[in-house]
Amino acid sequence: MSRENMINATLLLGLAVVPLYAWATDEPFTITLATRVAILALAGVGLNIALGLGGLVSLGHAAFFGIGGYAMGILASHAQSYTPLMEVPFLIEGTKSMPVIWITALAASALAALLIGALSLRTSGVYFIMITLAFGQMFYFFAISWPAYGGEDGLSIYIRNDFPGLNTLDPIQFFGICFALLALALWLNARLAHSPFGLALNATRQNAQRVETVGLSPFRLRLAAFVISGAITGLAGALFADLNRFVSPTMFSWQMSGEIMVFIILGGVGRLYGPVAGAALFITLEHFLGGLSEFWHIYLGALLLGVVLFARGGVIGLLAGRKVAHD
Amino acid sequence: MTAILFIEQVLNGLQFGVMLFLMAAGLTLVFGVMGLINLAHGSLYMVGAFAAAAVAGATGSFLLALAAALGAAAAAGALVELLVIRRLYARDHLDQVLATFALILIFSEGTRWAFGSFPLFLDIPDYLSGPVTLPGGIEYPLYRLTIILTGLVIAAGLFWLISRTRLGIRIRAGESDREMIAALGVDISKLYTLVFALGAALAGLAGAMVGAIQSVQVGMGEPVLILAFVVIVIGGIGSIKGALIGAILVGMTDTLGGLLLPEVFKLFMEASAASTTGSALASMLIYILMAGVLIWKPQGLFGGQA
Numbered sequence: 074m075s076r077e078n079m080i081n082a083t084l085l086l087g088l089a090v091v092p093l094y095a096w097a098t099d100e101p102f103t104i105t106l107a108t109r110v111a112i113l114a115l116a117g118v119g120l121n122i123a124l125g126l127g128g129l130v131s132l133g134h135a136a137f138f139g140i141g142g143y144a145m146g147i148l149a150s151h152a153q154s155y156t157p158l159m160e161v162p163f164l165i166e167g168t169k170s171m172p173v174i175w176i177t178a179l180a181a182s183a184l185a186a187l188l189i190g191a192l193s194l195r196t197s198g199v200y201f202i203m204i205t206l207a208f209g210q211m212f213y214f215f216a217i218s219w220p221a222y223g224g225e226d227g228l229s230i231y232i233r234n235d236f237p238g239l240n241t242l243d244p245i246q247f248f249g250i251c252f253a254l255l256a257l258a259l260w261l262n263a264r265l266a267h268s269p270f271g272l273a274l275n276a277t278r279q280n281a282q283r284v285e286t287v288g289l290s291p292f293r294l295r296l297a298a299f300v301i302s303g304a305i306t307g308l309a310g311a312l313f314a315d316l317n318r319f320v321s322p323t324m325f326s327w328q329m330s331g332e333i334m335v336f337i338i339l340g341g342v343g344r345l346y347g348p349v350a351g352a353a354l355f356i357t358l359e360h361f362l363g364g365l366s367e368f369w370h371i372y373l374g375a376l377l378l379g380v381v382l383f384a385r386g387g388v389i390g391l392l393a394g395r396k397v398a399h400d
Numbered sequence: 401m402t403a404i405l406f407i408e409q410v411l412n413g414l415q416f417g418v419m420l421f422l423m424a425a426g427l428t429l430v431f432g433v434m435g436l437i438n439l440a441h442g443s444l445y446m447v448g449a450f451a452a453a454a455v456a457g458a459t460g461s462f463l464l465a466l467a468a469a470l471g472a473a474a475a476a477g478a479l480v481e482l483l484v485i486r487r488l489y490a491r492d493h494l495d496q497v498l499a500t501f502a503l504i505l506i507f508s509e510g511t512r513w514a515f516g517s518f519p520l521f522l523d524i525p526d527y528l529s530g531p532v533t534l535p536g537g538i539e540y541p542l543y544r545l546t547i548i549l550t551g552l553v554i555a556a557g558l559f560w561l562i563s564r565t566r567l568g569i570r571i572r573a574g575e576s577d578r579e580m581i582a583a584l585g586v587d588i589s590k591l592y593t594l595v596f597a598l599g600a601a602l603a604g605l606a607g608a609m610v611g612a613i614q615s616v617q618v619g620m621g622e623p624v625l626i627l628a629f630v631v632i633v634i635g636g637i638g639s640i641k642g643a644l645i646g647a648i649l650v651g652m653t654d655t656l657g658g659l660l661l662p663e664v665f666k667l668f669m670e671a672s673a674a675s676t677t678g679s680a681l682a683s684m685l686i687y688i689l690m691a692g693v694l695i696w697k698p699q700g701l702f703g704g705q706a
Contacts, residue, residue: 130494192691195698199437199493199637203629204694210626211687218683220676327626331501338498368513374505381499382487 077393081346085259088114088353089252096245104244105316110349110356111251112312117336117348118258119305124334125343126266127298128278130202132330133189133209137303139216139325140185141178141310146228146320148174153230171236171250174311182307183300185212190299194292206327213325227321234315241315251312255349258305263345265301274298306333335377341387350388404538409659410652415544417651418551422606423628424635424643425558426599432638433574433595434489439500440480441603441628442621443507448473448604449611449620450511453520462525466608473604474597481596486589504622512618519615522608547609554602555644562640571595575638627654630686634693636703645701650686657685 088110095103116138123129151158151167158165168174193204217225233241241247265271274294277284281291314320323329332355340351358376362369384391427441451472456465480503488496524543531539562568570591573581582588607621614620631650635642662678669677693701 124494130497132497192694195694199431200633200698200700202437202493202497203633204690206626207630207633207687207690210623211684214683215680218680327622334498335501338494342494368509370505370509371513374502374509377502377505378484378499381495381502382484385495 075393077344077389080389080392081349084346084349084353085256088349092245092248101244104248106356106360108244108248108251108316109313110352111248111255112309112316113333113336113356114349114352115251115255115258115312116306116309116333117340117352118255118262119302119307119309120333121302121337121343121345121348122262122265122305123299123302124337125347126271126274126278127295127302129194129295129299129302130334131205131299131302132202132327132334133193133205133207134303134306134333135325135327135329136189136209136212137182137186137306138310138313138329138333139212139320139322140182141307141312142314142320142324143216143222143228144178144181144307145174145234145311145314146230147222148177149230149234150222150228153232169232169234171234171241171315174234174315175308178307178311179304182310183304185307186300186303187296190296190303194295194299206330209325209327209330213322213327216322216325223321225322227319227323230314230318230320233318247316251316254308254312258308259345259349266345270294270297335373337387338377339380339387341389342385344387344389347387347389354388406659407536407538408540409655411540411544411548413652413655414648415548415551415651416655417648418548418555419606419610420624420627420631420651421551421555421644421647422602423624424631424647425555425640426602427625427628428632428635428638428640428643429571429595430599431632433571434485434592436485436489437493437496437500438485439497439625440503440507441599442623442625443504444473444477444600444603445607445621445624446507446511446618447476448607449522449616450515450520451604452608452611453522453616454515456522457520462523462528462612465522466605469604469608470601473607474601476604477600478593478597480600481593485596486592489592508618515618517618519617522611522616524612543612550609554605558640567594627686630690632700633690634700636700639700639702642700642702649689653686653689654682657682661685 088107092104092107095101095107116134119137120131120134123131123134147158148167149169152169153167156167158167189205189208193201193208196204216222222228233247235241236250239246239250241250266275273284273289274297277289277291277294284291284294310324313324336348336351336355338351339354340347340349344350355373358373359369362372366372380387386393423441423445426444427438430436430438430441448469452465452469455468456462459465484499484503488499528543528546530542532542532545534540560568562571570581570586573586574588574591574595578588603621606624610624611620627650628647631643631646633646634649635644635646658679661682662675665674665678697703
């Protein structure tokens, strides 16, 4: 077992043990913090597929996070008020069932990622960063100015949605759901990285021209990665909305995109468990520094600047040492 | 809707576009010359606005406030370039995005710490307030007209600077081959600091002038920054001409879209539904414009090979 694998196992174990301990000692707030870590890490795992594997610096992933959130908000609010979502051409009812909401969130954010990706992947480099940022902002303004689902005020859901066989209102059971989905996404990400698709994607990041000369299409590889990435981030958005029982346009804000990216960098770019380490560090900092000073973002900014300028491997890089570099 | 209202909105669009140009010009210069994407450009806009509000509050002079905005933003820009940005030129775009995102956090929270969370107000001076009558009997606020003229003068000055002066020649040379002009004896790192400070000063000026129309508050820079990105994507990275045309296009689309779209929808929808649909769609209009330009010309209207 390599050093990085040991760190990864410790991280995952730690994320499971802390809330279990909190559950045993009856501290539900700590469980909620751990649930936030799991959900935000899931969003980071999503972005990491585009960013780490594909080298696509997307600053618009809040769009998918928000779409996932609104998928939950819209379906649950219709179920809550017993009004159908639409009646023509066929009847669609709202729902409080988590699996249905998840599938909707995955499908809706995948569709959005397909459209945004198809447009923005025509370009690369700085253009790509600016365009994804701009599309993210487009959804933000749309959510603010569209009054049907709360507009600027957002949507409140009174009771958390149901999952068959579990009581989702119990914090530890809801944490279990989020943790299981995070583990599933990590497993999928690891499988993807070693699949023929992942290898081709990795090659595209390093040298797109060569990939093209062996007969693969970089555009299609990148688009597929972008869609998978957006869908996973969308699922995280649905869970995040369910955790807070509230959706608002803030989920679409560009700061959200920035934060998801910060998780990856704090943890370590291109590391499978980077988002988990980063999200855990972020929430810990937010909890402790936020208690010390109202202006804790200054310290976060300074830390981030330090990591980017001087410690490029992030937390995992610092602990596990340099990866044997292939690129 | 009357013709007068329409012309007023065209002028508002022009004013918005000119302000966007001041932001976009700095961004596109910094990208063109140094190959750097700077998310913290919006923070320099905010620094300019806060400096202007603070100086105007202390001295009561609007001209001093504008000078302070220029000076503070240029100084902040030069400082940031020397301390942080300089280390990022050789890095990839991801590092640049993150480091400048970190700078936003530091600038925003630092300003909140120094000035508090409540918005400040910057008053339009007496000699620039009130309406002015334009040919055709249109009344338009003198201050907004001043902004349009100032912006156009600065645009002309920038074109002159880039195409006619020694500094402009160096900037253009730096754009095409930085190693060659360093070999010819130009101090490239001093040039970079200068270009960065110039871009920062333009952003600070824009912040101060807009600050007198809107409120001066933390986080005011980022929405403008993202619009400036849209401008650059439309105009083409590195092109000042593209930035000017893109900025006016975006300013017009945003202002006129909000006015015209609800009217257009009223032709075939009932009034209240038309105004909600129209205004929701109007908020997306500039992004749709950007998508259109991307499909037609992926490198922007005046972009070379970036």
